[in-house]
Amino acid sequence: MKIALLYVDAGKGHITPAKALSDAFEELGHTTVVSNLLLEACNAPVVNWMSKHNWRMMLHFPRVETFVNHKTDSSFNTRVLRFLSTHSHGPRDFKRWYEANKPDCIVVAHFLAANMIKPMVDKLGLQIPVFEYAADVFFTPNIGISGKLDKLYICTRLGKELSIAQGQPEHTISLCPFPLKKAMMGLQPLSKSEARSKLGLAEKFTVLLNLGGEGIGTAEFLEEVHKRKLDWQIIAVGLLSTSTMLRYKLFKEIHPHFSLHTPGFVDNIHEYICACDVQAGKAGANALMESLFLKRPFLVSNLLYAALPTKEFMNRHKVGWTEDSVVKQVNILQEYEQDKEEQERMQQRFAHLPLTFDSIAFAQMILSDTNAYYGKLAGKEESAREEKLLDL
Incomplete structure (x- = not known):
């Protein structure tokens, strides 16, 4: 079977998750095509550019992002999207992509x-x-809800509850496992001491700041920890954006003895998670779920x-915290560090x-649902033939 996995570059x-599923399908003996939904499948380079750069800009202003996306995620805009998707060059270009790839099913790791x-x-x-795979794990925006979907996969019960409340028919929703990256499948987690020794880190309370794929962040958390003279070790992972790199460089110059490590984008993130006591950052689904998989609490900062x-x-479930105030974030972690029973x-x-x-x-769930779809389709075709014969 050939499975198409579409994603949006935001x-x-x-x-x-698209790549994680692709690896899983190929391990099961199937073939895949992983495509940028906007750029490749729909030939919309301008929209792709807007999506990518608007997201990066919004990450600098999380409160603005929350306000703007809440307002734009409306039933009106959903209807506009449906109209534009069928009354534009989209179907023509999508058919060209479809004919070139001939997949047996389409899995979209995005609400589009x-x-x-x-x-x-x-x-x-x-x-x-x-x-559709609900990549945000706890939530599907209104624009990602449709009774015509063949299946909506979401990996949390809370996400399923909210999707039903938003109008997604329950029979179209399946609870799925979280698609772990290939590097984490079958992983034997290291102990904190083992991970710290392997990475050359000190044996002290460690906070892993996950700045995500965009590497956008501030030095406010570092300043607060330094101000309180806390003997913590801070690791900031992610390919730092230019502005973030400048902020961290300045902080290091002013506080050269502060225990700050900036390894950049790493392909062994699981070892850094094992080395930390707490992971913190914006609530990116992959970072959060990988932290929960490796049993490390997560402080959602934005x-x-x-x-x-x-x-x-x-x-x-009490496996982390959500707090956007830097002072309160440090309060939470300081209290957690001191409370061994907690x-x-x-x-x-x-x-x-x-x-x-x-x-x-x-991946096996998707294959089973694909087979069920074609089985149902064959049943309908057989019924239609029988009715036609009866009419004759």
């Missing part, structure tokens, strides 16, 4: 599956299932629009998280 949150890809597939009369339900998840309780709570992590199992 951060790493969509391409990472519901009201952009699915309407085009229907308009073209293509007999192929369209599946709640972007699609991550707002993360607060409810943390309230339910650290033990935290580890116990991880054992009862209602989450699974398995890209192979997720």
Whole structure:
């Protein structure tokens, strides 16, 4: 079977699960095509550029991002998207991509599956299932809701509850495992001491600042930790943006003895997570879920629009915190560092998280649903033939 995996180039949150699923399908003996939804499948380079750079800009202003995306994620804009997707060059260019690749099913790791890809597939009369993976794990925006979707996959119960509340038919939703990257599948986690020794880190309370694929952040957290004279070790991972690099460089020059490590973008992020006591950063789904998989609490420092339900998840399961005030963030971590009993309780709570992590199992779900789609389609065609014979 050939599976098409589409993503949108707006951060790493969509391409990472697409690649993880691609690796899983290929391990199961199937072939895949991983394509940029806007640039390759729909031939919309201007929209692709706008999507990518608007997202990067908004990361500098998280409160503005939350306000703007809340206002634009409306039923009106959903209808506009559906209209534009079927009354533009989109169907023509999408059909060209489809004919060149001939996939057996389409999996979209982005909410544009519901009201952009699915309407085009229907308009073209293509007999192929369209599946949407809710990459934000706790939330699907209104623009990603559609009863015409063949399947909406989401990996948290909270996400399923919210999708149903927004109008997604329950029978179209499947709880799926989180698609772990190939490097983490079957991983035997290191202990903190083992990971710190391997990475050349000190044996002290360690905070991993995950700045995401865009590497956008400030030095405010570092300044607050230094101000309180806390003997912590801070590791900032991610390919630092120019502005962030300048801020960190200046901080290092002013405070040369502060324990700050900036390894940049790393391909062994699991070792850094194992080395830390707490991971912190914006609520990027991949960083957060990988932290939960490796049993490290996560402090969400910026709640972007699609991550707002993360607060409810943390309230339910107590495996992290959400706080946008830097002073309160340091308060939380300082209290956590000093409370050894809470650290033990935290580890116990991880054992009862209602989450699974398995890209192979997720790929098998998709294959099963694809086979069911074609089985149902064959049944309809057979019924239609029988009715035609009866009419004769």
